[in-house]
Amino acid sequence: MTTLRWALADGWTVARRDLIHWRNQPMTVVFGITFPIMITLAFGYLFGGAVRVPPGAGYFDFLMPGMYGMTMLFGLSATMVAVSADAAKGVTDRFRSLPMAPSAVLIGRAVADLLHSALVLAGLLACGLAVGWRPASAGGALGAVGLLLLLRFSLLWAGMYLGLVAREPGAAVAVQTLEFPVGFLSNAFVAPGTMPGWLGTIAEWNPLSSTVAAARQLFGNPGWGGDSWVARHPVLMAVAWPVAITAVFFVLSVRRYRLLDR
Amino acid sequence: MTAVLARGLRKTYGTKTALDGLDLDVGEGTVCGLLGPNGAGKTTAVRILTTLLRPSGGRAEVAGHDVVRRPREVRRNIGLVGQHTAVDELLTGRQNLELFGRLHHLGAAAARARAGELLERFGLRHDGPAKDYSGGMRRRLDLAASLILAPPVLFLDEPTTGLDPRSRTEIWRAVRELVAGGTTVLLTTQYLEEADRLADRVAVVDAGRVVAEGTPDELKSRLGGDRLDVVIRDPERLAEAAGIAARAAGGPVESDPDARRVSAPVADRVKALTEVPAALAAAGIEAEDITVRRPTLDEVFLTLTATETPAHAGEERA
Numbered sequence: 199m200t201t202l203r204w205a206l207a208d209g210w211t212v213a214r215r216d217l218i219h220w221r222n223q224p225m226t227v228v229f230g231i232t233f234p235i236m237i238t239l240a241f242g243y244l245f246g247g248a249v250r251v252p253p254g255a256g257y258f259d260f261l262m263p264g265m266y267g268m269t270m271l272f273g274l275s276a277t278m279v280a281v282s283a284d285a286a287k288g289v290t291d292r293f294r295s296l297p298m299a300p301s302a303v304l305i306g307r308a309v310a311d312l313l314h315s316a317l318v319l320a321g322l323l324a325c326g327l328a329v330g331w332r333p334a335s336a337g338g339a340l341g342a343v344g345l346l347l348l349l350r351f352s353l354l355w356a357g358m359y360l361g362l363v364a365r366e367p368g369a370a371v372a373v374q375t376l377e378f379p380v381g382f383l384s385n386a387f388v389a390p391g392t393m394p395g396w397l398g399t400i401a402e403w404n405p406l407s408s409t410v411a412a413a414r415q416l417f418g419n420p421g422w423g424g425d426s427w428v429a430r431h432p433v434l435m436a437v438a439w440p441v442a443i444t445a446v447f448f449v450l451s452v453r454r455y456r457l458l459d460r
Numbered sequence: 461m462t463a464v465l466a467r468g469l470r471k472t473y474g475t476k477t478a479l480d481g482l483d484l485d486v487g488e489g490t491v492c493g494l495l496g497p498n499g500a501g502k503t504t505a506v507r508i509l510t511t512l513l514r515p516s517g518g519r520a521e522v523a524g525h526d527v528v529r530r531p532r533e534v535r536r537n538i539g540l541v542g543q544h545t546a547v548d549e550l551l552t553g554r555q556n557l558e559l560f561g562r563l564h565h566l567g568a569a570a571a572r573a574r575a576g577e578l579l580e581r582f583g584l585r586h587d588g589p590a591k592d593y594s595g596g597m598r599r600r601l602d603l604a605a606s607l608i609l610a611p612p613v614l615f616l617d618e619p620t621t622g623l624d625p626r627s628r629t630e631i632w633r634a635v636r637e638l639v640a641g642g643t644t645v646l647l648t649t650q651y652l653e654e655a656d657r658l659a660d661r662v663a664v665v666d667a668g669r670v671v672a673e674g675t676p677d678e679l680k681s682r683l684g685g686d687r688l689d690v691v692i693r694d695p696e697r698l699a700e701a702a703g704i705a706a707r708a709a710g711g712p713v714e715s716d717p718d719a720r721r722v723s724a725p726v727a728d729r730v731k732a733l734t735e736v737p738a739a740l741a742a743a744g745i746e747a748e749d750i751t752v753r754r755p756t757l758d759e760v761f762l763t764l765t766a767t768e769t770p771a772h773a774g775e776e777r778a
């Protein structure tokens with residue numbers, strides 16, 4: 199019991215380190231919040247006219263849930279950068295040489311990154327409301343936000359694992375570059391039905407697609423629909439995917455962290 | 461009491477052997493210097509002793525606790541200044557020390573008070589983030605961060621590499637104060653002078669094992685007594701001077717044309733100091749300097765580590 203209490207207390211101390219970073223470097227946070235907003239505005243006002251949206255939908259009603267999902271996806275490399283930078287700079291080793299709870303390093307990273315993503319998501323939700331996007335009901339909106347953060351939570355562990363494997367921040371650039379194609383290969387911006395057959399199938403099975411489709415459904419925003427099994431069960435899959443990703447990468451991350459002494 | 465003990469410590473990475481049966485005994489309250497060329501295994505030894513790495517074989521105890529079986533207890537008793545400075549660069553010095561204080565399970569007020577003390581003691585009253593600190597300040601902050609709970613055993617892995625002489629002296633002074641207060645220190649260094657100044661005992665490590673151990677004086681006398689150095693004015697006459705020095709020498713004479721110096725081990729320092737100057741004068745060779753001195757630890761080090769593995773490639777992990 200006290201072990202668990204210390205793990206949580208130490209985890210919070212480690213997470214607070216990030217909160218102090220934000221206070222020390224507010225511009226980094228501001229940029230983190232404005233980056234997805236700028237992309238959204240660029241998509242909405244520059245490309246909006248040229249993109250086909252579901253019949254009868256306003257462009258932002260369609261676009262926003264996709265952007266929310268993309269923003270969660272970007273968290274993958276953010277976590278990876280933070281974890282690998284701490285490893286490369288020896289901060290992780292310093293933590294490991296202290297009598298603190300070993301799990302606190304991972305717990306702290308998880309809490310800090312989830313808070314950061316929640317903040318960025320809040321900024322983007324505000325942006326959405328400002329440009330005319332509207333959720334149908336408060337309850338549905340809450341559920342959608344929950345599913346978005348659930349996806350982010352699962353990507354946390356994937357990012358941690360990758361960061362621990364890479365050990366240097368340079369490798370995160372590769373993951374960062376891959377996030378866009380992975381994001382585009384989903385239903386976030388384009389209907390998978392318009393893609394070549396096999397690409398469309400991959401896009402439908404992309405975990406991001408399930409979360410975005412579920413968010414659209416819960417926000418009451420227009421989506422693509424689709425006849426395949428995944429497309430017809432977005433909410434179920436928006437829970438199942440993150441749970442599966444978390445189960446796999448939580449175990450891998452913890453194992454990898456334990457193996458740092460090899 | 462032994463504060464740090466290692467017996468047959470081994471560490472292999474695949475086919476590469478980083479430690480090959482390292483033995484170490486560091487008495488409580490003493491300073492042990494680990495000397496060795498690049499890639500000798502110094503950092504590996506420190507990382508095993510501080511529970512960051514698991515040995516492939518052998519055993520080690522720190523403050524009476526086995527490093528593999530009781531890592532928590534070991535961590536409660538040590539401070540570590542790693543080879544590369546490990547502070548949070550986005551936090552200020554104070555924020556760093558408070559963070560590490562909290563992680564040592566000090567309460568908020570105690571952590572703040574301790575941070576204040578350490579900042580004062582190490583001259584770190586500076587408000588910016590640690591990334592704006594000079595190398596010397598950052599190293600002092602690193603040292604301060606490892607002293608939160610005044611640990612009984614302190615590990616320093618090349619604490620002054622890359623520092624200017626003033627910063628180096630400041631670190632040395634801090635270490636001496638700690639030792640005076642009863643702390644046991646194990647330090648690795650590339651600077652022989654550092655070991656000479658700080659260490660009670662020195663262990664010379666090469667290719668993962670201790671090849672010589674003793675006080676700096678013992679190691680120096682093991683190399684064979686005093687050395688005669690003669691610096692002459694005219695480099696053309698270096699060979700002649702070497703011939704003269706050879707008459708008083710008890711071993712091979714080394715000539716260094718760039719420094720216009722000949723150097724040789726001598727058995728009888730008085731004889732060397734009277735006969736060599738006379739012989740040089742008789743030959744008309746003008747001497748700029750003639751001294752008899754103890755060998756430096758550098759010479760001991762080069763002699764000891766050159767014999768073992770001549771072409772020792774000092775690769776390092778990124």
Ligand SMILES: Nc1ncnc2c1ncn2[C@@H]1O[C@H](COP(=O)(O)OP(=O)(O)OP(=O)(O)O)[C@@H](O)[C@H]1O
Binds near residue numbers: 500505
């Ligand atoms: N993770 C690793 N994987 C493979 N080899 C390693 C690893 N870490 C260290 N080594 C090797 O083990 C040997 C000892 O390394 P170590 O860092 O302990 O040397 P060192 O004495 O501290 O050297 P330096 O003076 O350069 O710091 C080196 O040959 C190094 O290449």
Ligand SMILES: [Mg+2]
Binds near residue numbers: 502503504543617
């Ligand atoms: Mg080293």
